[in-house]
Amino acid sequence: MHQITGGIAIALVAATLGGCVTKGDSGNQDSDVQSFPVLKLEQTDTVLHRHYVADIQAVRNVEVRARINGFLNKIHVDEGQQVKKGQLLFSLNEEEHRAELARAKAALSSAIAEAKAASLEVDRVKVLVTKKVISATELEVAQAKLAAYNAKIDEARSAETNAATQLSYASIRAPFDGFIDRIPLKAGSFVSEGNLLTTVSDIHNVYAYFNVSETEYLEFMRNGRDARRKVALELADGSHYVHEGHVETVESEFEENTGSIAFRARFPNPQQVLKHGASGKVTLTNRIDSCLLLPQKAVFEMQDKNYVYVVDTGNTVKMRSFEPGARVSHSYLVQGGLKPGERVVFEGVRNLREGMKIDPKLVPADQLKGL
Structure with a gap:
């Protein structure tokens, strides 16, 4: 009796374990098909922001140099000062040049x-020749002397003009409205012709020069300059410059070493915040219509190529290489290899x-915004 009861108990335990194994096997089969978020590629419009390191330069930045030798008598301005066109900046010793001008004026008066x-002599000789008192040859000689003295007048007048010009160089004036840069010399210094006295910068507007690759240049031209000519500027401290600029011109040739071409943008500078020689970062904005955007987290690399997992109609994933273009935030602009309507595994690649084989879970479009 006890043996029968024990046999029944063993049979029941075996049946129970068998049932557990069956359920476990069923659970493993279900777990083989995992859920993954997928996105459906659709054409969309986006704004592409490209950033470039910029070299900021004044619209006009002119070196002021001495044009004559002399001692620097007086400095009429200070470094950083705003000046007006024609304002006196420096005075050189002009005594020697004044004396030279006086000599030139005296020589001119003498020549006149x-x-x-000589002119009176010509008139007198003409009368005598008419009366046949003297020969015509005497008249020719008198006229030649008059021509020589007239040439001497021209020479003396030129010397006077040159002396006056040299004297004017002793007073150095601002070539235009602007700001004074560093003044390396001090009053009393001897200045030689060509010595740098200071630099004047017109920074009411500034240029921002930045280099663009050939591919981006072609993109710029292809999409129309007018639609993309506005640019923003980020300053060296990371702050955004309040005034918007625009692209004015593009250089005529690419740099051989870098393969890039220089753009020039102009920015207004009413508060004179921007200075000549400053640096910043220019942002060029471009609107791109009907493009495919692919989040970077859906992409993986193998042997220097970019791949994604495409989900077919049977929910089976297949690797697909594609050609990425520019980056837009945390997404790639698809250049080739993928088509609108295809499903791509979004996360967990x-x-x-x-x-x-997977269980695809479509990611809502609003969750992809900002990627």
Whole structure:
């Protein structure tokens, strides 16, 4: 009796264990089909922001140099001062040049007097020749002397003009409205012709020069300059410059070493915040219509190529290489290899393998905004 009861108990335990194994096997089969978020590729319009390091320069930045030798008598301005066109900046010793001008004026007066006397002589000789008192040859000689004295007047007048010009160089004035840069010399210093006195910068507007790759240049031209000419500027401290600029011109040739071409943008500078030689970062904005955007987290690399997992109609994943373009935030602009309407695994690609069947969960479009 006890043996029968024990046999029944063993049979029941075996049946129970058998039932557990069956359920466990069923659970493993279900777990093989895992859920993954997927997105459906759709054409959309987006704004592409490209950033470039910019070199900021004044619209006009001119070196002021001495044009004559002399001692620096007086400095009329200070470094950083705003000046007006024609304002006196420096005075050089002008005594020597004043004396030279006086000599030139005296020489001119003398030449004029000599020419006047020669002119009177010509008139006198003409009368004598008419009366046949003297020969016509005497008249020719008198006229030649008059021509020589007239030439002497021209020479003396040129010397006077040159002396006056040299004297004017002793007073150095601002070439235009602007700001004074560093003044390396001090009053009393001897200045040689060509010595740098200071630099004047017109920074009411500034230029921002930045280099663009050939591909981005072609993109710029292809999409129309007018639609993309506005640019923003980020300053060296990371702050955004309040005034918007625009692209004015593009250089005529690419740099051989870098393959890039220089753009020039102009920015207004009413508060004179921007200075000549400053640096910043220019943002060029471009609207792109009917493009495919692919989040970076859906992409993986193998042997220098970019891949995604595409989900077919049977929910099986297959690796697909594609050609990425520019980055838009945390997404790639698809250049080729993928088509609108295709489904791509959005997240968890490291857990996938070729030919794996999944349970796709479509990611809502609003969750992709900002990616």
